[in-house]
Amino acid sequence: MGILSVKGVNKRFGGLKALNDVNIDVEAGTVHAIIGPNGAGKSTLLNCFVGRLEPDTGTVDFDGASLLNRQPHEINQLGVSRVFQTPEIFGDLTLVENVMIPALAKRDGAFSINAWSAVAAEKDIVDRAMAMLEDVDLGSKADVTANELSRGDKRRLELAMCLVQDPKLLLLDEPTAGMSRADTNKTIDLLKKIGERGITKIVIEHDMHVVFSLASKISVMAQGTVIAEGKPEDIKGDPRVQEAYLGGAHL
Numbered sequence: 011m012g013i014l015s016v017k018g019v020n021k022r023f024g025g026l027k028a029l030n031d032v033n034i035d036v037e038a039g040t041v042h043a044i045i046g047p048n049g050a051g052k053s054t055l056l057n058c059f060v061g062r063l064e065p066d067t068g069t070v071d072f073d074g075a076s077l078l079n080r081q082p083h084e085i086n087q088l089g090v091s092r093v094f095q096t097p098e099i100f101g102d103l104t105l106v107e108n109v110m111i112p113a114l115a116k117r118d119g120a121f122s123i124n125a126w127s128a129v130a131a132e133k134d135i136v137d138r139a140m141a142m143l144e145d146v147d148l149g150s151k152a153d154v155t156a157n158e159l160s161r162g163d164k165r166r167l168e169l170a171m172c173l174v175q176d177p178k179l180l181l182l183d184e185p186t187a188g189m190s191r192a193d194t195n196k197t198i199d200l201l202k203k204i205g206e207r208g209i210t211k212i213v214i215e216h217d218m219h220v221v222f223s224l225a226s227k228i229s230v231m232a233q234g235t236v237i238a239e240g241k242p243e244d245i246k247g248d249p250r251v252q253e254a255y256l257g258g259a260h261l
């Protein structure tokens with residue numbers, strides 16, 4: 011069994027079956043991509059991993075613990091971090107302050123903004139935040155406010171905010187959406203680099219260049235269910251995938 015095991019997950023929205031008996035096993039230390047056409051259920055599934063949605067039936071187990079019926083911050087404390095499609099950063103704060111917040115939240119369980127002045131002087135947290143910014147190539151901008159960053163840099167900042175929590179599982183929801191090709195390639199290199207730390211990653215992505223550059227296993231979803239699963243080379247040639255995913259176009 012993998013580090014993340016999804017079994018028999020169903021989720022309805024009124025009359026719509028958004029997830030229909032989804033089963034996925036994610037091996038520890040791998041990059042597992044979930045792909046599929048718009049409306050396939052990918053984001054709904056991811057939301058079931060982070061406490062934003064509860065499946066109607068089924069189980070989601072991570073590293074020996076169920077992720078169901080838990081608050082998002084509890085799931086975060088279990089070692090699951092998520093990078094959103096739209097970066098959730100604090101625009102008026104500097105980059106180093108942005109990265110300190112999740113570091114403190116992880117350490118203290120919660121973070122009170124009133125405590126900011128007291129903790130701002132905590133050297134170990136500042137050092138850790140700086141090291142993470144260096145890792146994502148933003149070290150030189152540590153004192154810039156986050157609002158001033160380009161879209162690609164904002165996403166890298168959010169990645170640093172996840173990495174500082176030392177996650178065991180990183181969920182990446184379209185990590186390169188809206189990026190230029192150059193920024194996309196930079197992000198691929200960065201994700202490969204952090205892969206060397208053994209963090210398990212689940213990537214939802216429409217850009218096949220990103221998927222095939224990073225993933226060791228791919229689950230293909232369509233209409234709420236997994237229609238194919240395998241190594242990138244197997245998925246590439248699978249006619250069911252080509253039909254469902256791109257209406258017959260070649261991957």
Ligand SMILES: Nc1ncnc2c1ncn2[C@@H]1O[C@H](COP(=O)(O)OP(=O)(O)OP(=O)(O)O)[C@@H](O)[C@H]1O
Nearest residue numbers: 023026027028046047048049050051052053054055
């Ligand atoms: N909160 C909701 N209420 C009602 N319907 C929803 C809700 N969230 C998602 N859906 C529907 O569930 C289905 C699956 O949506 P979901 O966003 O999970 O697909 P997706 O594969 O992530 O698509 P995309 O690639 O466009 O992000 C869609 O038909 C969507 O309209």
